[in-house]
Amino acid sequence: MARTMLAVVTHGPRDYRLEQVPVPDPAAGELVIEVGTVGICASDVACWLGGEHFWGVDGSGGVVEPPVIAGHEFSGRVAALGAGAARKWGVREGDRVVAEQIVPCNNCRFCALGHYWMCQRHWIFGFSQQTPGGMARYARVPEQALLHTVPESLTEGEAASIEPLACAWHAVERGDIHEGDSVVVGGAGFLGLCILQLAKLRRPGQLIALDTKPARLELARRLGADVTINVVTEEAVAIVEELTGGYGCDIYFEATGHPAGVVQGMQMIRKLGTFVEVSLFSEPTMLDWTVIGDTKELTIHGSHLGPGGYAPAVAVLAHGDVDVRSLLAPAHVLSDFDTAMREAVRGDVLKTLILPE
Ligand SMILES: [Zn+2]
Numbered sequence: 001m002a003r004t005m006l007a008v009v010t011h012g013p014r015d016y017r018l019e020q021v022p023v024p025d026p027a028a029g030e031l032v033i034e035v036g037t038v039g040i041c042a043s044d045v046a047c048w049l050g051g052e053h054f055w056g057v058d059g060s061g062g063v064v065e066p067p068v069i070a071g072h073e074f075s076g077r078v079a080a081l082g083a084g085a086a087r088k089w090g091v092r093e094g095d096r097v098v099a100e101q102i103v104p105c106n107n108c109r110f111c112a113l114g115h116y117w118m119c120q121r122h123w124i125f126g127f128s129q130q131t132p133g134g135m136a137r138y139a140r141v142p143e144q145a146l147l148h149t150v151p152e153s154l155t156e157g158e159a160a161s162i163e164p165l166a167c168a169w170h171a172v173e174r175g176d177i178h179e180g181d182s183v184v185v186g187g188a189g190f191l192g193l194c195i196l197q198l199a200k201l202r203r204p205g206q207l208i209a210l211d212t213k214p215a216r217l218e219l220a221r222r223l224g225a226d227v228t229i230n231v232v233t234e235e236a237v238a239i240v241e242e243l244t245g246g247y248g249c250d251i252y253f254e255a256t257g258h259p260a261g262v263v264q265g266m267q268m269i270r271k272l273g274t275f276v277e278v279s280l281f282s283e284p285t286m287l288d289w290t291v292i293g294d295t296k297e298l299t300i301h302g303s304h305l306g307p308g309g310y311a312p313a314v315a316v317l318a319h320g321d322v323d324v325r326s327l328l329a330p331a332h333v334l335s336d337f338d339t340a341m342r343e344a345v346r347g348d349v350l351k352t353l354i355l356p357e
């Protein structure tokens with residue numbers, strides 16, 4: 001291995017720099033992944049733009065700890081193993097793997113109950129100092145990380161999609177879809193289109209996709225939506241009511257990241273319906289909460305990360321049950337990070353990929 005590598009290092013909002021950094025060396029119990037491909041997540045975009053969730057207010061309370069190598073949607077091959085790591089994870093050099101983006105403490109009360117994805121004292125790849133991310137040739141995987149193997153049959157782009165697809169899997173689990181349900185997916189971005197395809201596997205009665213962009217709605221139709229609605233040009237709430245005999249949808253997945261997507265969802269969901277929230281927002285949502293209790297007695301589920309979703313995500317990709325290839329833009333090289341990030345920010349492609357150098 002070389003001693004240094006090119007990496008995208010997060011310093012501040014809109015201040016991500018290409019730097020030569022030392023190649024990580026695995027300590028006992030750790031391993032190093034040679035990154036195959038890394039995707040840019042909506043959260044990377046929000047962080048780059050300076051989102052409050054990441055940078056806090058007046059520089060405190062945010063989740064990102066600069067300077068840190070960015071990127072958590074990566075997969076690759078085991079390049080080096082610290083003492084004991086091979087046995088612990090059951091992997092060898094050259095094996096294809098993906099690490100879950102959260103590295104839990106295994107000590108807090110959430111971890112003790114098995115709710116590791118909500119760990120109180122966790123690290124996240126690409127955001128925490130302890131876990132530099134995958135926008136570099138190599139990434140170090142700490143001892144408490146959760147590792148999954150990746151079949152050789154998956155393409156690089158598919159392997160980099162395992163993490164967001166696992167998040168979509170968890171969201172769909174939270175939705176608790178029953179056969180015959182009317183399901184609406186608000187937002188046909190990468191995550192929304194993954195949710196849509198995974199929801200389809202649960203045999204809903206009708207699957208409806210909402211977005212503002214015709215090209216995304218076209219793709220949603222191709223990937224299994226029975227009905228698509230452009231929320232700019234059509235009366236989405238009225239259409240969903242009509243399609244459901246006046247009741248409204250059984251389940252609404254909110255994957256728009258926009259306050260209007262929440263309000264609209266609350267309007268088109270039926271009484272006693274289930275609302276699943278998966279978005280990150282850059283502004284607060286104003287809503288009369290009466291709808292949640294007095295009017296509809298809704299079940300509201302949050303959904304965070306992809307616990308339990310990695311193995312199923314790998315399986316649906318390997319079986320061809322979910323198509324992510326149609327969602328992936330041609331990859332950029334790492335030294336073109338600025339171009340790649342601008343592409344992701346513009347949002348006219350669904351997933352921007354980067355190849356390390
Ligand atoms: Zn992500």
Ligand SMILES: [Zn+2]
Pocket residue numbers: 104105106107108109110111112116118119120121122
């Ligand atoms: Zn914990």
